[in-house]
Amino acid sequence: MPVLCSSKCGKNAILKRPKTGDALCKDCFFWAFETEVHSTIISGNLFKRGDTVAVAASGGKDSTVLAYVLKVLNERHDYGLNLVLLSIDEGITGYRDDSLETVKQNRDDYQMPLKILSYEELFGWTMDAIVAQIGRKNNCTFCGVFRRQALDKGATQLGVNCVATGHNADDLAETVLMNILRGDIARLQRCTSIITESETEGTIPRVKPLKYTYEKEIVMYAYFKRLVYFSTECVFAPNAYRGHARAFLKDLEKIRPSVIMDIIHSGESLQVKDNVKLPVRTQCSRCGSVSSQELCKACVLLEGLNRGLPKLGIGKSSLANRARDQQDAEKKEKVICDF
Amino acid sequence: MCSRNDNEDGSESYMEAKSKPLWSSTCQKCSGHNPVIQILQIKHAYCKNCFVTHVNHKFRSTLGKSKMMRPSDVVLAAFSGSLKSHAMLHLLHAGLSEKSHKRFLFKVQFIYVDEGAVLGLSLAERIANLRAIATLAEQYGFSGHFTSLACLFDSSGPRCFPLNKNSSLTAENSLENELQLLFQNIVSLTAKEDMLKQLRKQLLLLAAKELCCGKVFMAHTSTDLAIQILTDVSLGRGSLMHHDVTFCDFRDKDIKILRPLLELSSKEVAFYSVYHKLDNVFIPSLCTKMASDSSIHNLSKQFVMDLMENFPSTVSTVFRTGEKLGSTSSPDNSEEDDNSCIICQARLEVNLSPCTSAQATEFSRLISSLGPLGFDSKTLSSISGSNGAESCCSGSASNCCCNSNQDSPSLSDIMECCCYGCRLILHDLKSVSSLSERILEQVRRRKSLNSMRDSIKDFLL
Numbered sequence: 001m002p003v004l005c006s007s008k009c010g011k012n013a014i015l016k017r018p019k020t021g022d023a024l025c026k027d028c029f030f031w032a033f034e035t036e037v038h039s040t041i042i043s044g045n046l047f048k049r050g051d052t053v054a055v056a057a058s059g060g061k062d063s064t065v066l067a068y069v070l071k072v073l074n075e076r077h078d079y080g081l082n083l084v085l086l087s088i089d090e091g092i093t094g095y096r097d098d099s100l101e102t103v104k105q106n107r108d109d110y111q112m113p114l115k116i117l118s119y120e121e122l123f124g125w126t127m128d129a130i131v132a133q134i135g136r137k138n139n140c141t142f143c144g145v146f147r148r149q150a151l152d153k154g155a156t157q158l159g160v161n162c163v164a165t166g167h168n169a170d171d172l173a174e175t176v177l178m179n180i181l182r183g184d185i186a187r188l189q190r191c192t193s194i195i196t197e198s199e200t201e202g203t204i205p206r207v208k209p210l211k212y213t214y215e216k217e218i219v220m221y222a223y224f225k226r227l228v229y230f231s232t233e234c235v236f237a238p239n240a241y242r243g244h245a246r247a248f249l250k251d252l253e254k255i256r257p258s259v260i261m262d263i264i265h266s267g268e269s270l271q272v273k274d275n276v277k278l279p280v281r282t283q284c285s286r287c288g289s290v291s292s293q294e295l296c297k298a299c300v301l302l303e304g305l306n307r308g309l310p311k312l313g314i315g316k317s318s319l320a321n322r323a324r325d326q327q328d329a330e331k332k333e334k335v336i337c338d339f
Numbered sequence: 340m341c342s343r344n345d346n347e348d349g350s351e352s353y354m355e356a357k358s359k360p361l362w363s364s365t366c367q368k369c370s371g372h373n374p375v376i377q378i379l380q381i382k383h384a385y386c387k388n389c390f391v392t393h394v395n396h397k398f399r400s401t402l403g404k405s406k407m408m409r410p411s412d413v414v415l416a417a418f419s420g421s422l423k424s425h426a427m428l429h430l431l432h433a434g435l436s437e438k439s440h441k442r443f444l445f446k447v448q449f450i451y452v453d454e455g456a457v458l459g460l461s462l463a464e465r466i467a468n469l470r471a472i473a474t475l476a477e478q479y480g481f482s483g484h485f486t487s488l489a490c491l492f493d494s495s496g497p498r499c500f501p502l503n504k505n506s507s508l509t510a511e512n513s514l515e516n517e518l519q520l521l522f523q524n525i526v527s528l529t530a531k532e533d534m535l536k537q538l539r540k541q542l543l544l545l546a547a548k549e550l551c552c553g554k555v556f557m558a559h560t561s562t563d564l565a566i567q568i569l570t571d572v573s574l575g576r577g578s579l580m581h582h583d584v585t586f587c588d589f590r591d592k593d594i595k596i597l598r599p600l601l602e603l604s605s606k607e608v609a610f611y612s613v614y615h616k617l618d619n620v621f622i623p624s625l626c627t628k629m630a631s632d633s634s635i636h637n638l639s640k641q642f643v644m645d646l647m648e649n650f651p652s653t654v655s656t657v658f659r660t661g662e663k664l665g666s667t668s669s670p671d672n673s674e675e676d677d678n679s680c681i682i683c684q685a686r687l688e689v690n691l692s693p694c695t696s697a698q699a700t701e702f703s704r705l706i707s708s709l710g711p712l713g714f715d716s717k718t719l720s721s722i723s724g725s726n727g728a729e730s731c732c733s734g735s736a737s738n739c740c741c742n743s744n745q746d747s748p749s750l751s752d753i754m755e756c757c758c759y760g761c762r763l764i765l766h767d768l769k770s771v772s773s774l775s776e777r778i779l780e781q782v783r784r785r786k787s788l789n790s791m792r793d794s795i796k797d798f799l800l
């Protein structure tokens with residue numbers, strides 16, 4: 001027996017919303033999905049009229065849906081935004097080439113300019129080359145750190161006012177759990193904010209319009225809208241903490257679907273003791289990006305790669321630091337011997 | 340889809356797996372005897388005597404460094420008959436039997452909370468449990484008490500009764516029925532467990548007041564608290580969870596709840612019990628014999644147990660995360676009762692930000708039921724800022740605000756008096772009328788206070 005749409009529009013429902021359990025017809029779902037993103041944009045004060053906004057486009061479902069919805073809402077509600085696509089080519093054979101094709105398709109379909117920046121041109125290393133040197137252990141760390149900086153650099157080059165990323169509610173809830181697992185109190189406090197604070201001059205704010213949107217609804221939206229996206233997972237596995245957090249969240253969701261929003265609520269409202277020292281954020285002395293250390297993580301990782309000490313900057317770094325100091329000492333010796 | 344890692348900064352991304360069991364052949368403390376237990380690392384290989392000393396020491400140092408205990412204190416230890424609560428009594432007894440300067444100066448009583456009505460036990464079984472508990476604790480000579488969960492709903496009579504081997508229960512039927520009805524009406528095990536936990540805590544606080552004990556001791560281990568952190572976060576109780584997962588819960592202005600076992604893991608406490616041949620009384624709980632995916636609490640427990648097996652250091656990281664949480668504001672002990680949750684007594688959060696997860700969920704509910712035709716853009720501006728309590732059913736549901744009268748507060752009236760976490764319990768409640776009269780009465784009182792305040796607000800200076 002067909003279920004009627006919860007909104008009493010008279011049509012038959014075709015889906016059940018994972019977030020609230022309501023049954024909706026296709027048109028009411030599209031409308032509800034878009035209206036919710038609009039509501040988030042308005043109540044979160046994400047954009048100003050006249051802003052140029054870069055959509056961080058990976059070719060995956062989140063960023064594809066984000067680009068599409070922003071275009072729709074920008075026209076429907078007359079935000080007055082100038083939307084561009086910004087894509088990062090990590091240099092992963094067989095994964096990135098294909099997803100970049102999808103981004104180019106988005107560019108043509110949505111009539112948005114596209115800028116592609118590669119790790120190779122920015123850092124001198126492709127992910128393939130990095131993996132060849134470090135193996136498959138910490139590659140997601142490298143990728144994440146470099147990606148973050150690449151987006152900043154691309155945004156600066158494009159002269160945009162902010163970068164919109166496709167992080168959805170599931171990603172955020174997962175990040176909350178992950179930060180608890182690794183005891184990262186500073187990031188636990190920050191990770192649910194909808195706009196990353198630009199504490200340092202010159203940093204371009206990041207916004208997450210899909211912050212309250214369930215991943216399942218993003219897939220539903222893309223499916224019923226027949227949006228083209230690239231659905232292969234990255235060939236490199238995520239880090240262990242995220243993997244555990246993800247599996248745990250999936251199990252929790254089966255018990256109580258609202259758990260994703262409930263975890264985000266916890267993340268938004270939890271408080272940190274006054275006497276816990278949170279890292280002060282300053283600027284990297286080498287490249288000028290935001291950092292809590294003298295050198296930002298990207299610069300440290302890069303130095304490690306260039307010196308052939310890829311463990312530099314990863315995990316318990318005492319060993320790697322010792323290796324660096326030793327290398328420096330050896331160099332000095334060599335210099336002395338030369339004379 | 341590597342954008343997930345956008346926020347990575349290269350901090351440790353690999354979980355430290357359990358190192359290969361390197362068994363030490365001597366006790367690391369006295370190097371005399373063969374070690375019988377090794378906790379995590381080789382440096383924690385102890386012989387039986389040294390292990391027992393180690394546990395005692397941790398227990399004492401937890402109490403000592405808190406600087407909270409006074410010689411005049413009377414402690415009410417919660418004793419459920421479980422091994423860990425038995426271990427706590429044993430440790431307290433040991434501390435009180437020490438010689439001279441090492442002896443605890445505070446006094447100890449204990450209390451057993453009979454939850455049998457909720458667990459579906461017969462009166463005979465409950466009385467048997469009561470007497471078994473009394474027998475178990477007899478050796479320590481503490482003065483013992485018991486109370487029943489249903490006593491929480493009794494606004495007049497005493498709630499605590501002396502516990503001894505002849506104690507008996509006379510279940511007061513109307514109160515017991517009220518309690519059972521409440522739990523029958525909660526549809527999910529997750530919400531049932533959460534409700535039981537809130538009720539138990541309140542009852543312990545009331546009992547402590549009645550018995551003039553200023554402190555309640557709970558036997559939570561560090562493992563329990565790691566589970567609690569993951570559970571609380573998942574239940575939307577993040578804002579106040581530091582009270583649940585640190586040494587001291589000081590939400591009540593008179594009674595402090597303390598957790599003196601929190602520096603010990605479940606494993607350590609279990610070994611301690613084995614060495615002292617401590618018995619327990621097995622009383623099933625709501626989740627006994629339930630699959631791990633039957634409730635959020637059960638699932639968190641299973642998750643932590645798995646971590647314990649494979650990544651033991653991650654369990655202590657989770658526990659330490661809890662220690663860093665806390666309130667940024669000083670505890671607000673103002674007598675403004677009407678600003679606290681009527682179910683768990685937590686202070687209601689004042690949310691200044693217009694863009695929160697709670698509002699987003701409420702908005703989703705609202706627009707899913709209104710649809711594009713019933714929606715006008717004004718609704719959008721009215722929802723942000725309010726707590727979303729106005730999801731009126733336009734007259735179709737009997738439990739909605741539009742049908743409310745003085746006698747039966749509506750679901751949204753009650754929601755307004757609850758914290759986020761307790762609202763989730765209410766979502767899993769079949770009928771509002773099954774809530775206890777005590778709770779409904781508070782809602783009515785608060786509602787009329789609010790309307791009074793509204794009508795005179797223009798004249799208040």
Ligand SMILES: [Zn+2]
Nearest residue numbers: 005009025028
């Ligand atoms: Zn419809």
Ligand SMILES: [Zn+2]
Nearest residue numbers: 284287296299
């Ligand atoms: Zn740098």
Ligand SMILES: [Zn+2]
Nearest residue numbers: 366369386389
């Ligand atoms: Zn020894």
Ligand SMILES: [Zn+2]
Nearest residue numbers: 680683758761
């Ligand atoms: Zn509450």
